[in-house]
Amino acid sequence: MQITLAQLNYHIGNFEGNLAQMKTAIEKAKADGSDLICFSELSTCGYPPRDFLEFRDFIHQSMAVITELCSLSYDLAIVVGAPSVNPEVEGKDLYNSAFFLFDGKVQYIANKALLPNYDIFDEYRYFEPNKDFTIVEYKGKKIAITICEDIWNLGNENPMYKIVPMDEMMRYNPDFILNLSASPFSYDHANERNEVIRANVLKYKIPMFYVNSFGSQTDIIFDGGSVVMSPDGLAFDEMPFFESCQRNYDLEEVIRGGINKEQEKQKIPLIHSALVLGIKDYFAKLNLKSAILGLSGGIDSALTCVLAVKALGKDNITALLMPSQYSSEGSVVDAKALAINLGIKYEIIAIESVYKSYADILQPYFAGLAPNVTEENIQARIRGMLLMAFSNKFGSILLNTTNKSEMAVGYGTMYGDLCGGLAVLADVYKTQVYELAHYVNRNEMIIPQNSITKPPSAELRPGQKDSDSLPDYSILDPILYQYIEQRKGPNEIIEQGHDPAIVLRSCRMVNRAEFKRYQSPPVLRISSKSFGLGRRLPIEGKYLD
C-alpha cells in the first residue's frame, strides 16, 4: 500500500484556499499511484479555529469541503481532519474528527479522545471527547486513526488523561497508526514529539504515519516535521521543518524499517527559522507585504529587523531612526550601519520638536513636579505614534521589538515601544536574543558589533541603563524561566540557589505587569509558555504582593 502524507499550511476559515491546496495534493498523489492521502488535524478549516466553531455556518462550510473531497475519493482514500457534529443530544455539539473518504462517500469518522485543554489549547471548549474506539479497514489493511494528543498518553508518571486510546484500538490488531496533528513548535517540543512517536511504535509494534501542518496562525507556529516511524523505532522519514512537503511511502518498506532519517534539531537555528516563518505567514495570511519598525541601535530591534528582512525581503522593510536628546551618538550610527548592511530603506526623524510641543502644553499642569517616568513614556509614545503614522499612511504593519525579559517584568511603555501588530521577540529572553544575534552573524557581520556589546539601555533619560531598574539579564532570565515556563513559586526558585530578594522582586514584577501584557501585540510563540492566550492570569490578582 502506498501512503501519502501532505504537510500543508492552512488558513483559518479560508475554506476555498484550503480546499484548493488539498485538491492539488490529491491530484499529485493520484499521479504518483498512491492508495491513500492523509492531511492534518482540522485541515478543512485551519487550526485553531477557536470560537468560529460556535457558528453553525462555519461548520456547514467545513462540511461542504468534505463533500467536495468525497467527489475526489474514487481512486484513492482521503483522510482529512474536520469538525463533525455530535449526533447525540448529550455532550458538546462537536467532535474533533478525521474523515475517511473513499468511493465518493464518508466511509468512517474517527473522533479525538484526548482533548488538550492547557496552555494555548482550548479543545474541551468545543469538543466532546471520544469514548468509543474502532478502526477502519481499507484494501485489506486495518488502520488505527488517531488525532494529535491521542498518542500522547502512554501511562506516564502523572498523566492528564484516564484513557490510552491506542490501548483500546489494539484490540482490533491494526496494521498501522495514522496520526493527524496540528502540533505547534516550541524549541524543546520537536525532540519530545519524536520520543512520543517512538514510544508508541515500540509499545504497539506497528508503524506510525504522523502528519503535522506547518505555518503560523498569528502567534502559534506549526513546524511540520511530519514523521514516518517504523516499528523498530527508527524514523523511516522525517519531513523538513517550516515548509510544505508531500511524500509517498510504501507500507511494506516502512514496516521493514532499518532506515533512520531523523534530522538534527538545534535550538537556536530552529527558533530562527520559526520566527522568520512566523513573520512571513502573518503578512501572507493578512494579504499584506510591507513592515515598518523602529531601529534604536540596540540588539532587539536589530535582530527583529534581520528576521523581517529574511521573511519579507529588504524592499518591504522600512526603518525609522528616531533619536531624542538622550540618544547616544552611537545609537544612530549603529542603527544606520544595520540598515545599510541589510539594504533597507530608513529615515531619521528627530523627536525633540514634538517632545517640546507636548512639554509646552503640559507645562501648566506639571509645573513644579519632578520629571519621572511620565516624560520617559512621552518619548517612547512619540516614537510609537510616528511608526503608526507611517504604518497607516503606507499600509505597512508595525513590528514590535520587545524581548521576553522586558515583556515579563513590564519594562516597556504601553502605547509606546509596546505598540505593533506582531511582537517578534516577546517569547525570546534577552539572553537568547544574544544567541540569535551571534547566529545571525555567524558568517558575516550583519548586526553591528556595537549593538551586541554595549550595555542595554532604553535611552529615555541621561545615562540610563537597563541595569538601573532590573537585575542583570544573566540573573533575571533563569528566574523568569522558572517562574513562567516551570510555574515554580518563589520559595522553590530560591531553593535552587537564587538570591531571595531578587527572586521575590522579579516574580512580583511579572505579576504587576499583567495589565501591560493584556494590551500587548500577539507574540510569536517559540517556547513552551509564551505570553498571550497560553498564559492566563488575573490583572487584579494579589498573589505574592
Next chain:
Amino acid sequence: MQITLAQLNYHIGNFEGNLAQMKTAIEKAKADGSDLICFSELSTCGYPPRDFLEFRDFIHQSMAVITELCSLSYDLAIVVGAPSVNPEVEGKDLYNSAFFLFDGKVQYIANKALLPNYDIFDEYRYFEPNKDFTIVEYKGKKIAITICEDIWNLGNENPMYKIVPMDEMMRYNPDFILNLSASPFSYDHANERNEVIRANVLKYKIPMFYVNSFGSQTDIIFDGGSVVMSPDGLAFDEMPFFESCQRNYDLEEVIRGGINKEQEKQKIPLIHSALVLGIKDYFAKLNLKSAILGLSGGIDSALTCVLAVKALGKDNITALLMPSQYSSEGSVVDAKALAINLGIKYEIIAIESVYKSYADILQPYFAGLAPNVTEENIQARIRGMLLMAFSNKFGSILLNTTNKSEMAVGYGTMYGDLCGGLAVLADVYKTQVYELAHYVNRNEMIIPQNSITKPPSAELRPGQKDSDSLPDYSILDPILYQYIEQRKGPNEIIEQGHDPAIVLRSCRMVNRAEFKRYQSPPVLRISSKSFGLGRRLPIEGKYLD
C-alpha cells in the same frame, strides 16, 4: 438547624484578606447561634484564579487558609470553596472543591462535577470532574453539597453534560442542597439563575441554599443575589445585588416555605449598578483611587464619567477636554456643562500645536499624499498620550469610553481612543448607552441634553459623522447582537429580515477588527458575550472575507 450564608467579595490571591473577611463572618455567625456557615466557590483564593492554579505554592497558600478555618470550626460547621489536590495519579491535578469543616478537622470534601469550559470559563483547564457522588451528614441532617454549575444540568433540550449531579445525590435522600457559586452577572442571567434554582427544588422537593460571591475581578462582575429557595419553588429570601450580605436561616422555616422575597430585576438599573461596581472594585483591588478620562461632549464619555463619579466620588475624577480644529463649538460646551454638573475637576487642552508639530516632522515623508485615516488617528493618539501623561504623572487610571458597537466594528483608534486601563462601556451597545443615559437623567438633567440628541461623531475631520462609515446604530446593533451574542452566521441573520449587504458588511467589520480588540483594555462584562477572554477568535482568520 440555623444556616448562615455569607455573600462576600473576594480578591484573587489575597489569601490574608480573604481569610480575614471569613473570620469576621464566622464570628458573627457564632454570635448569632448559627450551626453552619457557607461561603462561595473558591473563596479562599478568589474566582477565577486562572493559571495561578498551576503554581503548587498557590495551592499551598489556599490550603493554609483551610487549616486556619479548621481551627475556628469547633462551634459551627464551615463550608468553604477551595481547590483541592486530586489524590489519584490519573486525571488533572486538582478538584474544584467545597471543604466541610467541623470540630477542628476537614470532615468531608465535595468535588465539582460539571466544569464550565465555555465563554469566560476555563475550569477543565485545571480541574478533574467529579464522578463519585456522596453527601455529608451533620447534626442529623443530610446535606447535598453542589458547586455552581452542578445544579445547571437538569436534562434540558441540548445539555452540554452527560451527568446530572443531583440525580446521583438523591440516592442518599438529602434534606437540603447547598450550592457554592461564583456566578457572574450578565443582564439576562439573574432571572435565568433563579429559574434553574426553582427547577431544582421543584424536581427534588428539598430546599436549596445558594450562595454567590459579589464584586468584580477586572472584567468579570459577580452580582451576589444569593437565594434561599423553599421546596414550593418560592424564594424564601434573595440577597441584594452587588453588595455584601450575611443572613441566617432556620431550616424548618425554609422547608415550610410560602414566602416570596424574589426581587424585581430590571435590565438597565442592573447594568448601571454592575458598571458602577465594576469601576469601584477595579480601583479598590488595585489599591488606587483616582481616574482620568477624556470628555468629548459625546454621550459615551459623558456616561462613563457619570458612572466613574458614582463609583469613585467626584473628587477622584479628572476630565480632559481636548478640542482640535475639527471640534464643534458645542463639544466643549457640552463637556464643560457635564463636568460642572458633576462637580469634577477638568482641564481644557487644545491639541492643535502638538498636531502641527507632528505634521511638520512628517511633512517630508507624507508630502503630496492625500490626508486620510492617518491624520485622524494622529489626533486620537495625541489625546490618548495626553491622558496617559496625566495618568502617569498623577497615578490615576485612564478610563476608556468606547462602546460595544464601536469596539465590535473597529470604529476606534488603537493607542488613541482605545487606550485605557479599563473599558467601562465596551460591552454596552450604543443603543443601550442611550437607555443608560436616560436612566441617569431620570430625576435630573446630569448628562446635557445636547450630548444625547446630537448625531454621534468622532470629529476627526470637517463635518464627520459616525453614519458616514457605519450603518445607523438602530440597524447595526441588532445585527451585531445576532452575530456576537447569538453566533448566527450572515445567512441566518439575513433570514431574520435584515438587509443582506449591511449584514455581510457588519460581520466582516467585526472579524477584521479582531486585531484591534486583541490590544484593547479589559472590558466590564454585562452581557452573555463580551469582548475579552470570553470571546476567542483568530486575528488572521478569513471567515466571511
